[in-house]
Structures are given as structure tokens and as C-alpha cells.
Amino acid sequence: MTTLQIPSPERLLLALDTSTWPAWAATLWPGVVKWGLVLASVILILALSSVVKGIVLFLGHRFTKNQEDFENSSWDLAASASRFLAALIMVPLPLGLAGYDWRALIDTYGPGVFGATAVLVVAVVAANSIAKSLRKFGAKAHAHSGADDTLIAFSASLVKYIIFAVAFVFALSQLGFPAASLAAVLGAAGLAIGLALQDTLKSVAAGVMLAIFRPFRIGDYVGVAGLEGTITNITPFTTSLRQIDNKIVSITNDKVWGDPLINFTAEPQRRLDLFFDISYNDDIDHALRVVQDVANEHPLVLNRDTTWVGVHALAESSVQLRLRAWVATPDFIQVRADLNKNIKQTFDREGISIPYPHQVQIEDPRIVKLKLEQLKAEAARTADARSGN
Incomplete structure (x- = not known):
């Protein structure tokens, strides 16, 4: 039984009749064939590795429920690593075409590359699964018993990065790097990276302090680094908050820890401080009673016995009154808007005026x-024109 022999592209190209070619072209043709095939194999490897990356990203979208979960995961990193490893696995092809013994290379490095790939893939899947499970556990604990899920969210991110670091070391050991040499190299690299990434390490240290002391929790409305928003996530590197117009802002943890931080929702109640101007001709006592009555009539004002109204200042063109009233923290903005509106309308009914700046233009008598x-x-x-007509 005969077997079908398929000639290789190199044999087909070298079998071309070059007797009619110029001497220099015939001399260069074997080298052109050799390195042309090497270049074609490199292009093929890049294309196939890009396909592998696309497959990993496709699987990542299938395993995550929404785009936000996908963006917060490490599937992009896994896709890039898979692309690199796929290209590494196919490197023997251009090496063989260049004249190297690719079979010996595969026998020597193939198992290590396969093991390193398996370690990284398993690490990515395990790290994402563990982090996702921890976040779900924290969310459920917070929903059922009000437990603080900030530390759990931070721990989930920290565990994920630790798994990645350990997997990277194991992958390098699978590629044949000696453990002692690897430890020395990683130590030196760690020192160099630590010196180069001082700000990043400061963020990690600040993230640890935030997780331990917890000046805020996920879901709190805070003001930090000149920005305000609701805390949505905290990682070892950054803290994310959602602003009232639904923009997501990421702030490095060193700025969060180092700058003054205002937690607007840490306490269940907040005190309103409102100011109202009245004319010097108005009855001050009457205006004070009006402001206090309007405030205490609002159904969301708490501890009405502690509602306070007084004269804050005697300004240049008005008497400034000050109102202090306690409200539940979630009702703060709405009650403030309601009181501003209600007091203005009541002032109008009671004949109490609110002064505002007036502009008077005085001209030079000579110009007049x-x-x-x-x-x-x-x-x-x-x-004269009329009389002339």
C-alpha cells in the first residue's frame, strides 16, 4: 500500500527551474525561499495567536453576566497571556524552517510550555471565581445582616492578585527556571520594581489601611480628593466612586488615604444649616417665628425641640437669619430644597422682604x-425744517 507524499512548500519552490534566470537571482533564490517561509510562518503565528486571544475573550464574555463584570475581571490579562503562550508554542515552526532542530526543541521545552500554560489558565479561572464568590458572599452578608462588605471586597481583589503572583512563579518553574535562581531574580526584580513603582506601592499600603480602619463602606456617599460620589469598589490599588451624574471615577488609594475625607452618610442623621436674609425694616422676631414654624411643620424634620433659629449676622444690606434642623441622612437634600421653597413662599405671604442688590447709575452733571x-x-x-416746509 502506497502512501501519498505531499511535498513541502520549500521543496516545491526549490524545484523551480532557475537555469534561465540571471546568475545572481539563481544564487539568491534558496535564501529567499528559506527566509520567505520563515517570515510567512511568523505572520501565520501572529494570526493564530490573535485567534486564540479572541477565543479567550469570547469565553470571558460568555462566563460573565454583564459588561461591567467583564471589565472588572482579568479576562483581558488572560487573553493577552494566552496569545503570548500560543505564539511561544508555535515558535518551533519558524525555527525549524530557519534550519534548527525543532523536534528537539519541542521535546525539550514543549512539556514545560504546556505546563506553564495550564498553570496560568487555571490560575486565571480560579482567581476570578474565588474573587467573584467572595464579593457575592459580602453582598449577601450586607443585605441580610448589614455586615460591612468593604473588607470582603478588598480581600477578594487581594486574593486574586496573590493567586496571579504565585501562578506566575509556578509557570516560570515549569519553563525550567531553577528555583534558587528564580528566587534571586524575583528578589532583585522586586527591589527594582519597588523602587520604580513607589507610588503604586504607596497605593497598596494605603489600600490596606483603608481596609483595616474602614473610614467608609461600599455604598457610602463621600467627598475625597475634591470629588463627591458613592463608593462602588475598593481594590489594593484604587477606590472607585459613582458621581451623581453616573460617572465612575477611580482614585488611587494614596490620595484617598492622604487627603481629607468627608463621609456624608456615616451617621444616620445630619443637621441642616440654612441662611435667610431679611430687610432691616422687617420685624425680626416675626421672621424668626416664621422660619421655625415652617421648619417644624415639615414631616421629615426630626427632633423638633432642637430646631434652632437665630440672628446670624448683621450684613451691609440685610439681617441674616440662621436655621438649624435635624433630618435623616437620606432625606437631607430633599428637605433642604423643600425648606428653601416653603420659607420663600411664606415670607411672600407674610410681607417679609428678601433684599437683593440694586444697581444705581449716577452720571456726571456735565455729561447730562x-x-x-x-x-x-x-x-x-x-x-426749522417744519417751518420751512
Whole structure:
């Protein structure tokens, strides 16, 4: 039984009749064939590795429920690593075409590359699964018993990065790096990276402090680094918050820890401080009673016995009144808007005026006299023109 022999592309190209070619072209043709095939194999490897990356990203989208979960995962990193490893696995092809013994290379490095790939793939899947499970556990604990899920969210991110670091070391050991040499190299690299990434390490240290002392929790409305928003996530490197217009802002943890931080929702109640201006001609006592009555009539104002109204300042053109009232933290913005509106409307009904700046224009008497003379002259010309007609 005969077997079908398929000639290789190199044999087919070298079998071409070059007897009619110029001597220099015939001499260069074997080298052109050899390195042309090497270049073609490199292009093929890049294309196939890109396909592998696309498959990993496709699986990542299938295993995550929404785009936000996908963006917060490590599937992009896994896709890039898979692309690199796929290209590494196919490297013997251009090496063989270049004249190297690719079979010996595969026998020597193939098992290590396969083991390193398996370790990284398992690490990515395990790290994402563990982090996702921890976040779900924290969310359920917070929903059922009000437990603080901030530390759990931080721990989930930290565990994920630790798994990646351990998997990277194991992958390098699978590629044949000696453990002692690997430890020395990683130590030196760690020192160099630590010196180069001081700000990043500061963020990690600040993230640990935030997780331990917990000046805020996920879901709190805070002001930090000149920004305000609701905390959505905290990782070893950054803290994310959602602003009222639904923008997501990521702030490095060193800025969060180092700058003054205002937690607007840490306490169940907040005190309103509102200011109202009245005219010097108005009855101050009457205005004070109006402000206090309007505040205490609002159904969301708490501890009405502690509602306080007084004269805050005697300004240049008004008497400034100050109102202090306690409200539940979630109702703060709505009650403030309601009281501003209700007190303005009540002032209008009670005849209490709210002064506002007036602009008075005073002209130079000489300019006024000149304008009057111009008007008289124009009027005289008009009268002469009428009489002439």
C-alpha cells in the first residue's frame, strides 16, 4: 500500500527551474525561499495567536453576566497571556524552517510550555471565581445582616492578585527556571520594581489601611480628593466612586488615604444649616417665628425641640437669619430644597422682604448738561425744517 507524499512548500519552490534566470537571482533564490517561509510562518503565528486571544475573550464574555463584570475581571490579562503562550508554542515552526532542530526543541521545552500554560489558565479561572464568590458572599452578608462588605471586597481583589503572583512563579518553574535562581531574580526584580513603582506601592499600603480602619463602606456617599460620589469598589490599588451624574471615577488609594475625607452618610442623621436674609425694616422676631414654624411643620424634620433659629449676622444690606434642623441622612437634600421653597413662599405671604442688590447709575452733571443741549439743538433743527416746509 502506497502512501501519498505531499511535498513541502520549500521543496516545491526549490524545484523551480532557475537555469534561465540571471546568475545572481539563481544564487539568491534558496535564501529567499528559506527566509520567505520563515517570515510567512511568523505572520501565520501572529494570526493564530490573535485567534486564540479572541477565543479567550469570547469565553470571558460568555462566563460573565454583564459588561461591567467583564471589565472588572482579568479576562483581558488572560487573553493577552494566552496569545503570548500560543505564539511561544508555535515558535518551533519558524525555527525549524530557519534550519534548527525543532523536534528537539519541542521535546525539550514543549512539556514545560504546556505546563506553564495550564498553570496560568487555571490560575486565571480560579482567581476570578474565588474573587467573584467572595464579593457575592459580602453582598449577601450586607443585605441580610448589614455586615460591612468593604473588607470582603478588598480581600477578594487581594486574593486574586496573590493567586496571579504565585501562578506566575509556578509557570516560570515549569519553563525550567531553577528555583534558587528564580528566587534571586524575583528578589532583585522586586527591589527594582519597588523602587520604580513607589507610588503604586504607596497605593497598596494605603489600600490596606483603608481596609483595616474602614473610614467608609461600599455604598457610602463621600467627598475625597475634591470629588463627591458613592463608593462602588475598593481594590489594593484604587477606590472607585459613582458621581451623581453616573460617572465612575477611580482614585488611587494614596490620595484617598492622604487627603481629607468627608463621609456624608456615616451617621444616620445630619443637621441642616440654612441662611435667610431679611430687610432691616422687617420685624425680626416675626421672621424668626416664621422660619421655625415652617421648619417644624415639615414631616421629615426630626427632633423638633432642637430646631434652632437665630440672628446670624448683621450684613451691609440685610439681617441674616440662621436655621438649624435635624433630618435623616437620606432625606437631607430633599428637605433642604423643600425648606428653601416653603420659607420663600411664606415670607411672600407674610410681607417679609428678601433684599437683593440694586444697581444705581449716577452720571456726571456735565455729561447730562451736554446731552440736554444736544436734544435742544436737535429739536430746534426739527422745528426749522417744519417751518420751512
